Amino acid sequence: MKNALIAMLMVAGLMAFTACAKTETTGSGDADGNSATTQAASAGDLVAIPLELPKPRFSGTPKNLPPGTRVKIAKGPVKPREEFKAPEGVKNVAFKKPVIASDMEPVIGTLDLITDGSKEAVEDAYVELGPGVQWVQVDLGAKYTIYAIVTWHEHKDPRVYKDVVIQVADDKDFITNVRTVFSNDHDNSAGLGLGEAWEFFETNEGQLVDCKGVKARYVRAYSNGNTADDLNRYSEIEVYALPAK
Numbered sequence: 602m603k604n605a606l607i608a609m610l611m612v613a614g615l616m617a618f619t620a621c622a623k624t625e626t627t628g629s630g631d632a633d634g635n636s637a638t639t640q641a642a643s644a645g646d647l648v649a650i651p652l653e654l655p656k657p658r659f660s661g662t663p664k665n666l667p668p669g670t671r672v673k674i675a676k677g678p679v680k681p682r683e684e685f686k687a688p689e690g691v692k693n694v695a696f697k698k699p700v701i702a703s704d705m706e707p708v709i710g711t712l713d714l715i716t717d718g719s720k721e722a723v724e725d726a727y728v729e730l731g732p733g734v735q736w737v738q739v740d741l742g743a744k745y746t747i748y749a750i751v752t753w754h755e756h757k758d759p760r761v762y763k764d765v766v767i768q769v770a771d772d773k774d775f776i777t778n779v780r781t782v783f784s785n786d787h788d789n790s791a792g793l794g795l796g797e798a799w800e801f802f803e804t805n806e807g808q809l810v811d812c813k814g815v816k817a818r819y820v821r822a823y824s825n826g827n828t829a830d831d832l833n834r835y836s837e838i839e840v841y842a843l844p845a846k
């Protein structure tokens with residue numbers, strides 16, 4: 602009788618151990634197509650970046666995908682994105698920094714709207730560039746160690762932007778030391794190389810790219826129209842970083 606009880610306790614202990622081990626393995630994220638030659642954040646204390654989200658304009662995302670898109674649909678209700686952690690002192694170093702674009706005469710708005718701190722989905726809060734492949738570029742003014750780049754195109758409705766590519770470089774012309782930190786251009790229609798990341802619906806959360814401490818001065822964000830029209834809207838780009846050592 603005593604032996605049977607001990608055996609039962611051992612089985613229960615083993616089951617509890619297995620359950621713990623299982624929980625630990627579920628935290629790993631999937632590959633997001635990040636091809637940057639970057640380094641992991643240093644082992645110091647990590648804290649949530651001071652990211653403030655604009656108000657949501659709709660809830661949930663469509664069950665039916667727009668034709669020709671490649672979006673990973675979440676099973677069950679859409680959960681808020683987990684807070685992103687980086688070394689203490691990381692802040693948005695793109696705020697009020699100068700912006701240039703492939704189209705210096707936007708259809709709507711002015712390029713300074715991209716780093717003015719406003720990212721609400723309201724009229725006059727975005728810049729709209731013409732059809733096809735376009736880019737906007739922020740000059741951070743110095744080299745930074747970049748932990749995250751967050752971009753908002755426009756989030757008044759859940760549209761999908763095409764060929765979303767985020768690159769960083771040391772020169773304003775993006776000729777040398779160009780690194781792609783995100784790309785979902787899986788058929789290279791933008792001509793910048795193949796990207797493996799998923800497409801996504803625009804929401805108030807914006808698109809956060811883990812840059813893993815890549816060092817650069819210039820940030821460039823590409824797009825190639827969206828599922829509602831061929832135009833390219835941008836309302837804000839934030840770059841969470843520390844001065845590069």
Ligand SMILES: [Ca+2]
Pocket residue numbers: 714715716717718719720726836837
């Ligand atoms: Ca803005």
Ligand SMILES: [Ca+2]
Pocket residue numbers: 763764785786787788789790791
């Ligand atoms: Ca494409």
